[in-house]
Amino acid sequence: MINKEKIDQFYAKLMIANDGISEPLPFGDELSTLGKITLISQYETMMYDHAPSGELTRAKPLPELDLPVLPKHLWRLLGQVFEQCRDNYLTMVRLLMFIYKRGYGVPPTVWLPPKQMKTNFNDPDGMNFEGELPSPYLAWLAWVNGEQTTTPDESLTADNWDEFYPAERIQLLKNLRQSDPKTALDLIANFAPSEVAEKRLDLVEVLSINLSDDDKAFLQSLHKDRSQKVKELAKTLLARLGEFDNEDKLADDLFDELEMTGDGISFKATKNNKKRQNNFENLKKVNLFALAKKFELSFLDFVLAWDFKHGNNYHHYYDVNAVLLERAVPLLGDEEVQKVATMLMPIMLKNSSLYWQKMRARLPVSFRQEFADKLFTRGEGFLDLLSVMPNQLQISAKALQISSSYKKMIANIQKWQEKNSGYIDDYHICQEVRALGLLVGQDTAKECLAHLETLGIMKTDPVLSVLHLNALLDNKD
Numbered sequence: 001m002i003n004k005e006k007i008d009q010f011y012a013k014l015m016i017a018n019d020g021i022s023e024p025l026p027f028g029d030e031l032s033t034l035g036k037i038t039l040i041s042q043y044e045t046m047m048y049d050h051a052p053s054g055e056l057t058r059a060k061p062l063p064e065l066d067l068p069v070l071p072k073h074l075w076r077l078l079g080q081v082f083e084q085c086r087d088n089y090l091t092m093v094r095l096l097m098f099i100y101k102r103g104y105g106v107p108p109t110v111w112l113p114p115k116q117m118k119t120n121f122n123d124p125d126g127m128n129f130e131g132e133l134p135s136p137y138l139a140w141l142a143w144v145n146g147e148q149t150t151t152p153d154e155s156l157t158a159d160n161w162d163e164f165y166p167a168e169r170i171q172l173l174k175n176l177r178q179s180d181p182k183t184a185l186d187l188i189a190n191f192a193p194s195e196v197a198e199k200r201l202d203l204v205e206v207l208s209i210n211l212s213d214d215d216k217a218f219l220q221s222l223h224k225d226r227s228q229k230v231k232e233l234a235k236t237l238l239a240r241l242g243e244f245d246n247e248d249k250l251a252d253d254l255f256d257e258l259e260m261t262g263d264g265i266s267f268k269a270t271k272n273n274k275k276r277q278n279n280f281e282n283l284k285k286v287n288l289f290a291l292a293k294k295f296e297l298s299f300l301d302f303v304l305a306w307d308f309k310h311g312n313n314y315h316h317y318y319d320v321n322a323v324l325l326e327r328a329v330p331l332l333g334d335e336e337v338q339k340v341a342t343m344l345m346p347i348m349l350k351n352s353s354l355y356w357q358k359m360r361a362r363l364p365v366s367f368r369q370e371f372a373d374k375l376f377t378r379g380e381g382f383l384d385l386l387s388v389m390p391n392q393l394q395i396s397a398k399a400l401q402i403s404s405s406y407k408k409m410i411a412n413i414q415k416w417q418e419k420n421s422g423y424i425d426d427y428h429i430c431q432e433v434r435a436l437g438l439l440v441g442q443d444t445a446k447e448c449l450a451h452l453e454t455l456g457i458m459k460t461d462p463v464l465s466v467l468h469l470n471a472l473l474d475n476k477d
Contacts, residue, residue, distance in 0.1 A: 063139035067105030068476055074469065079110045081465045084434065090387055091431075093121070093131040094438050095466070100134040103476025113141045119167045128357045129387035130368065138168045161191055170202055177209040189218045197227035204233050211240055211333075236330045239289065248287035254279065255294040264307030265295065267320065283323055288331065300336045303328045304343055308355070325358045337362040341371075349374055356388065365390050379404030382435035393439045397447030400440065409433070410455070417456060424463045437466030445470035 085091035119133045142165030156172040176184040192203045222234035292302035348356050372389035409432050445467050
């Protein structure tokens with residue numbers, strides 16, 4: 001007779017997954033029957049062949065990446081790292097970039113892009129950080145979203161335009177604008193009119209790369225576009241080419257509210273809140289070229305003469321300076337934006353969160369790296385550095401460990417250890433250590449691991465996962 005207590009014990013043991021049945025299963029007629037009953041009770045749903053709710057379709061094969069797959073012995077570690085950063089776009093994208101720069105791709109069993117994943121992060125008012133989904137993964141993103149994909153290294157032409165996922169087309173067009181601006185313009189002019197407004201806007205934005213007088217005719221044709229956003233973008237790009245209206249009645253009114261002082265151009269002081277708010281709203285609408293003309297300045301000189309040193313809190317969310325810069329940057333050429341950024345460098349080093357985001361995407365990598373390096377010397381945290389630093393820190397472990405950024409991180413770890421034990425579970429500390437793991441080279445990562453372990457952090461602590469991955473992943477020969 002089967003004993004109910006034995007059934008309960010066996011069932012409980014079986015429910016502990018693999019560890020629970022690591023011992024040999026019991027023998028004997030009674031226990032053999034008992035085991036069969038238990039297995040049937042657990043897996044009875046597998047005995048039914050449910051009819052599909054609709055017609056079955058065969059999924060297309062996942063595109064193969066033209067990259068060597070990460071060494072298999074690192075898959076489990078990589079899976080742990082992805083699990084830790086799944087809710088942090090910055091860390092996830094920079095992790096993919098880190099692996100890509102080492103010469104590898106991630107296996108699809110470890111990571112696939114989520115649906116509708118963003119591919120670049122240059123939104124001044126939203127997600128804005130140094131990082132871009134490596135181009136080989138665009139094919140996977142297309143597959144996840146059920147879009148058509150093609151060979152990653154195939155050139156974009158009028159004949160194969162429809163074979164590419166939209167994000168792939170944009171990336172290929174950006175590359176083409178660097179090498180052959182005229183061909184890219186012809187493709188955009190040919191296909192943009194038939195796209196929906198959002199995709200038309202994305203295509204026209206590509207023209208900001210190597211913008212020249214050759215683009216004028218097409219941009220002028222967009223004055224009649226169905227989308228107001230497309231028309232405004234075309235107007236902005238034409239302004240960068242010197243085509244703008246110098247007249248604006250609003251500029252006359254706003255000029256009377258501004259003054260030139262030793263600190264630069266700023267609004268006259270007033271205690272009238274209504275007037276202050278009105279000035280703020282007018283600054284968002286005024287023709288800035290016409291306003292610059294009132295001061296007898298070129299547009300660039302007008303921006304450089306603005307008083308950015310003093311914040312003017314006209315609005316709950318933005319100050320006057322941010323609004324001016326946000327409007328001015330799209331109207332300036334790339335070299336002009338760099339001049340403005342150079343002028344603002346001392347201010348941004350004190351508070352990088354506002355002005356830098358308005359200009360970052362228009363600045364060369366060398367300038368962005370210089371800015372990030374200066375932030376590091378001032379003791380910026382590693383997570384913040386990860387968001388602004390395009391390349392890794394070129395620094396030895398010895399130099400790193402005497403830096404203010406590293407010392408602050410260690411101080412926070414030791415402060416946590418005074419009250420806690422075991423694996424570190426402080427969110428801020430975990431983010432800082434993971435960011436550090438993505439910012440340093442392999443040799444420095446190894447020495448950081450050794451140093452952190454001497455502080456009492458267990459070698460198996462998940463907080464060290466990214467540093468371990470960095471230390472173990474050699475560059476692909």
